[in-house]
Every structure is written in C-alpha cells, then in structure tokens.
Amino acid sequence: MSDNAQQLLHLVIGGELTDLENTTFRDLDKLDIVGVFPSYATAHAAWKAKAQQTVDNAHMRYFVVHLHRLLDPGQDAKSPR
Template sequence: MSKLHLVFGGRVSDPRTLDFVTPEALDVVGIFPDYKLAEEAWRAAAQKSVDDAEMRYVVVHLHRLLEPDA
C-alpha cells in the first residue's frame, strides 16, 4: 500500500489545539502519495494564511490509520 497523506486545514477555536470551529467547512488540500509532496502542499497552504493565527493546516498519515499494525 502507498503511504498516503491527507492535507487539510481550517479555523480553530484555539491556535494551540486542533479543535476546528466549522469542520464542515474544512479546506481539503488533497491526498498525496508520499510525505514529501504532502509537506510541500501543507507549506503552501499554511503560507497563504500565515497572518491568521486561527487558521491551521495539518498532515494526516492516512496509511497509519488504514494499516495501524504495519
């Protein structure tokens, strides 16, 4: 299985947490086949909102969720 990574972000209630205010309005950047591409996409998305402390983007390791024992 590929090591898939999801990049998404949105407005959080507290910049120190991942408590998204409106989960239905998350900005899904995409799913990427490796961490390097996911990190590049994450950096590009995060850079667009660098002046907004309540916007947060994350990389989720989908492969770890799909095959936790691997």
C-alpha cells in the same frame, strides 16, 4: 511510482481553530481538504504552500494526516514518513 512501491498515503487538511491551545476546528463546513498525496514529501509541500497562504490568520492551521498509518495500524513504525 512503480507497481511494487509501497503507497504511503497522506491527507492535508486545514481550517480555522476555535483557540490556539487545541485542534478543534471552528466550522467543519469550512474545513479545507487540500487533498490526498502519495508521499510525505508531496503532502509536506502542499501543507507548506497552504500554511504560507494563511500566515496572517493565527487561528488557521493545516495538518498532514498519515492515512497509511490509519489504513494499516500494524505497519512498522520505522517506515518512511
């Protein structure tokens, strides 16, 4: 990534949910923090790999969190994922 490129950080996390209707994790101590990624594309690839590994557990869910939106809430909503 060049020095002038905008950093759009994304976090991939997952864990077992208490139920399928909510996004409340059953045990925060067992939360799987996959990592922080420099783009949506790299975060999505990591999310997909983790989701496929846990496909047999219906309560296991992984999420992509748009950290760049949290770090800069005034950022244009039309920016790339």
